Amino acid sequence: MAADQESQAVDDGKEKDHESQRKANDVTVRSFPWVRAGVIVAAIGVTITLLIGTITACQSQSQEQPGIEGNSGNVVVGDSNIINVQEVVQRASSAAGDDDAKFKQELKTAPGADQAPTGEGPWLFTVVDSGTDGLLARDSNVAAGSPVGHSANRGMIWVDCVATTTFTPTMVTGENNVGPKWAQIRWRHRALPTDRGISDPKVTQIAWMYLGGLAPVGHNGQVKSCGS
Structure with a gap:
């Protein structure tokens, strides 16, 4: 008993x-309903929050910060121009302040910004229009995909190629809505959506970010299609 x-x-x-x-x-x-949906839920004007909802109440569990450390350096762009991507992003950010529209405009004045990317890639982009929330990285480019961390706004992202799928996040609006286009990026997967990571061109692991949340640095953004 x-x-x-x-x-x-x-x-x-x-x-x-x-x-x-x-x-x-x-x-x-x-x-965090966006975790279940695998996308981001807030949109104000043309600002996408393909992002992270409000993560201020849930602090990032990663000490790794996105941006310049570990993934910057000199990059050759059109006509053999050599630019330092750290300087380009910092200069544009300094000139724009908190205005992402001006930030994107400043990037368009950088050397090579009007030329097609050269070389084999990956090519540099930066996160835009994501406010304090950041842009999600996902383990696939379809609706069933899961978040594998996020990058802060204006974090630097290295892109291998762009894929067109059948999935456009429902809350994307304005000029950020580029249809079902996703950038394949170099990315160390993080355990949680709230974990902040970095994109490193030397890393072989990949993830996906919505193309409408990225702006090219030192080229015109016309990178190759995935599989080509």
Whole structure:
């Protein structure tokens, strides 16, 4: 009888654990519906928030910061012009302040900005129009894909190619809506959507970002199609 009671207590404990896990998962889904959908949910004007919802209440668990460290350097662009991508992004950001429209305009004045990208890639882009939330990286370019971290606004992203799929995030508006086009990027996968990562051209692992949330640096953005 004592053994039966002990066994019942263990089963009751497991059931309580399972119920607690279920409730915690429900809270997560209610708090971050974009996790379930795999896309971003807020859009203000033409600002896409293919992004991360409000992650200020859920601090990034990564100490790795996107941007210039570890993924910058001199890049050869059209007509053999050599630019330092760190300087280009910093100069544009400094001139634009918090205005992303001006930031994108400043990028268009950089050397090579009106020319097709050269070489074999990857080619540099930067995250735009994502405010304080950032842009999600995903493990695929279809609706069923899952987030594998995010980059901060104006983080530097290295792109191998662009794919056209059947999936356009529903909340993308204005000039950021480029249809179902996704950039294949160099990206170390992170465990959670709220984990902030970086794109490193030396990394072989890939992920996907929505093309409408990226702006080219030092070229006109016309990179090759994936599979070509």
